[in-house]
Amino acid sequence: MMTPGLEHILFISFALFFIGIYGFFTRRNLITMLMSIELILNSVNLNFIAFNKYVWPDKMDGLFFTLFVIAIAAAEAAVAIAIIINLYRTHRSIDVENTEDMKF
Amino acid sequence: MSDLLIIMKQELMVIVIIFFLLFVKLGKGMKNETLLPLIQILLLLQFIAGFFFNQTGQLFGDMFYTNGLIAFEKAILSFGVYLISLLSSDWLKQSKHMPEYFMLMLAALLGMDLLISSGNLLMFYLALELATIPIAAMANFDLEKKQSSEGAMKFILSAAFSSGILLFGISLIYGITGTISFAALSHQAVNSTLLILAFVFFFTAFGFKMSIVPFHLWTADVYQGSPIATTSFLSVISKGSVAFIFITILYKVFGQSETVWYWMLVVLSVATMLIGNLFALRQQNIKRFLAFSSIAQVGFILVAISGGYVVATSAVVYFILIYIFSNLAVFGVAEVITNATGRETINDYKGLYRTNPFLSWIMALAMFSLAGIPPTAGFFGKLMLLTAGSNSGNFWFILIAGLNMVISLYYYLIVVRAIFMDKNENPIAPIKISVMAKYGMILCAAGIILVGLIGKIYEYIQSLI
Numbered sequence: 184m185m186t187p188g189l190e191h192i193l194f195i196s197f198a199l200f201f202i203g204i205y206g207f208f209t210r211r212n213l214i215t216m217l218m219s220i221e222l223i224l225n226s227v228n229l230n231f232i233a234f235n236k237y238v239w240p241d242k243m244d245g246l247f248f249t250l251f252v253i254a255i256a257a258a259e260a261a262v263a264i265a266i267i268i269n270l271y272r273t274h275r276s277i278d279v280e281n282t283e284d285m286k287f
Numbered sequence: 288m289s290d291l292l293i294i295m296k297q298e299l300m301v302i303v304i305i306f307f308l309l310f311v312k313l314g315k316g317m318k319n320e321t322l323l324p325l326i327q328i329l330l331l332l333q334f335i336a337g338f339f340f341n342q343t344g345q346l347f348g349d350m351f352y353t354n355g356l357i358a359f360e361k362a363i364l365s366f367g368v369y370l371i372s373l374l375s376s377d378w379l380k381q382s383k384h385m386p387e388y389f390m391l392m393l394a395a396l397l398g399m400d401l402l403i404s405s406g407n408l409l410m411f412y413l414a415l416e417l418a419t420i421p422i423a424a425m426a427n428f429d430l431e432k433k434q435s436s437e438g439a440m441k442f443i444l445s446a447a448f449s450s451g452i453l454l455f456g457i458s459l460i461y462g463i464t465g466t467i468s469f470a471a472l473s474h475q476a477v478n479s480t481l482l483i484l485a486f487v488f489f490f491t492a493f494g495f496k497m498s499i500v501p502f503h504l505w506t507a508d509v510y511q512g513s514p515i516a517t518t519s520f521l522s523v524i525s526k527g528s529v530a531f532i533f534i535t536i537l538y539k540v541f542g543q544s545e546t547v548w549y550w551m552l553v554v555l556s557v558a559t560m561l562i563g564n565l566f567a568l569r570q571q572n573i574k575r576f577l578a579f580s581s582i583a584q585v586g587f588i589l590v591a592i593s594g595g596y597v598v599a600t601s602a603v604v605y606f607i608l609i610y611i612f613s614n615l616a617v618f619g620v621a622e623v624i625t626n627a628t629g630r631e632t633i634n635d636y637k638g639l640y641r642t643n644p645f646l647s648w649i650m651a652l653a654m655f656s657l658a659g660i661p662p663t664a665g666f667f668g669k670l671m672l673l674t675a676g677s678n679s680g681n682f683w684f685i686l687i688a689g690l691n692m693v694i695s696l697y698y699y700l701i702v703v704r705a706i707f708m709d710k711n712e713n714p715i716a717p718i719k720i721s722v723m724a725k726y727g728m729i730l731c732a733a734g735i736i737l738v739g740l741i742g743k744i745y746e747y748i749q750s751l752i
Contacts, residue, residue: 200455203451207448213440213444216444217444217447220444220447220448220451223448223451223452223454223455224451224454226455227451227454227455227457227458230455230458230459230462231458231461233462234458234461234462238462238465239461239465242465242466244409244461244466244467245458245461247409248408248409248412248457248458248461248467251409251412251413252412252454255412255413255416255450258416258420259416259420259443259446259447259450262420262423262424262443263423263443263444263447265424265427266423266424266427266436266439266440266443267440269427269430269436269439270436270437270439270440272436273431273432273433273436274433274436274437282437282440282441284433284434284437284512285434285437285438285507285508285511285512285575286508
């Protein structure tokens with residue numbers, strides 16, 4: 184049986200990163216856009232863990248970084264969802280196409 | 288222990304003020320009229336603390352370090368917050384949630400202080416997030432306004448997206464070099480292609496935070512939508528702190544690979560100045576106009592950054608000091624007028640001189656300073672920026688920057704012309720300015736005139752490097 188190497192995990196994390204960016208640019212629903220950002224952050228976590236395990240097993244910086252990224256992502260999502268709820272109160276919609284009071 | 292208290296004195300004082308506000312809010316609460324002067328005195332003390340017992344040192348391994356220059360940069364930011372608390376005192380007093388607003392603003396200030404002092408990519412990331420997330424909440428502070436929530440949504444999404452890109456860059460840097468400490472990274476030249484890719488990701492995040500041109504699209508909407516106090520905080524203090532750490536990162540951490548990023552900086556700087564200026568020409572809303580003008584100013588800051596560590600640091604610190612005075616004066620006047628009348632387009636300012644001479648003179652002085660006209664400090668600031676940029680010998684670049692200064696002169700003077708020369712049958716009625724706002728404006732005006740004329744200030748900044 185083949186064990187997964189660094190390249191497999193990096194492939195997954197890069198794919199997740201670009202899926203996240205694609206989703207952020209194409210989705211029009213704010214919650215889905217937020218989910219795309221979470222995908223980007225999770226790809227970063229995978230990257231850190233993979234580098235820590237395969238390349239620098241004696242330096243634990245990557246593992247610690249992952250913990251902090253998870254915590255900050257939660258904080259960011261909390262503020263973002265609070266703002267989206269308020270946006271829903273003022274606009275009656277969470278579609279970015281409807282938030283176009285200000286342009287150019 | 289005593290080391291901790293002295294090295295982190297500014298941050299600890301901010302934390303103490305935040306906890307004080309928290310307890311005020313938890314307890315019986317205080318009237319805004321009594322609480323606001325108290326906060327202002329505490330902020331002033333926090334600003335003054337930056338000038339005493341400065342010592343060089345580091346804490347928590349190499350996570351946090353400080354020296355005289357960093358303490359001075361933090362003092363500039365604290366002074367900016369103090370000025371905002373004076374200039375927006377009318378708006379703050381009538382706000383139901385003033386303690387929360389200050390808590391958010393001071394949390395962001397704490398993040399910026401830690402950002403300037405960070406000596407490690409982990410600390411850098413945490414501080415950057417601490418400096419960004421509260422601002423999104425501050426942008427949404429006018430809860431009933433549609434534009435406020437729209438601006439806050441745009442800000443939090445672009446901030447989260449840019450921090451995702453930043454983290455991806457950091458993860459690649461960690462994978463290649465195996466370290467996230469600035470001191471260890473500074474021995475590492477950017478040589479492999481993958482490291483250049485990581486560096487570009489890293490650079491992009493700075494682009495978002497400083498609103499360098501291809502990444503500037505959130506700026507104008509957030510500025511227009513947020514309450515003016517938030518806009519002024521975002522435009523001077525947030526930009527200033529990121530500019531300070533940007534210089535440190537480029538020269539101290541990636542200093543060995545200057546060939547990689549020099550042309551990147553030049554191209555982005557030219558694009559930033561040009562697009563900021565051209566879009567500022569067609570704006571009617573004063574906040575949106577100031578957003579594009581601040582984008583153009585960031586372009587001039589990048590000119591100085593390309594020049595070399597010593598000249599860039601002294602020029603940028605000096606310029607940010609002047610920029611805080613001039614930009615906050617403009618925002619202060621705009622805030623007073625918007626609060627009193629609810630009007631915020633440049634057309635509304637026509638004939639302002641007839642009715643409100645004091646506000647008109649402050650606005651004119653600040654506009655001259657932003658444009659860089661000699662007796663004001665803005666001229667000396669711009670002069671130092673361009674001199675610093677010319678240090679690298681790329682004179683075409685400096686010529687383009689000079690031409691952009693001419694373009695910017697045009698749109699700043701449009702505002703001055705509207706105030707002094709244009710006729711208007713329905714000008715803004717005479718406005719009664721509160722004592723605090725007036726004191727803040729006089730402080731700004733004094734700063735605009737004196738910082739340029741007193742050469743000792745520039746020499747002091749140079750002596751710190």
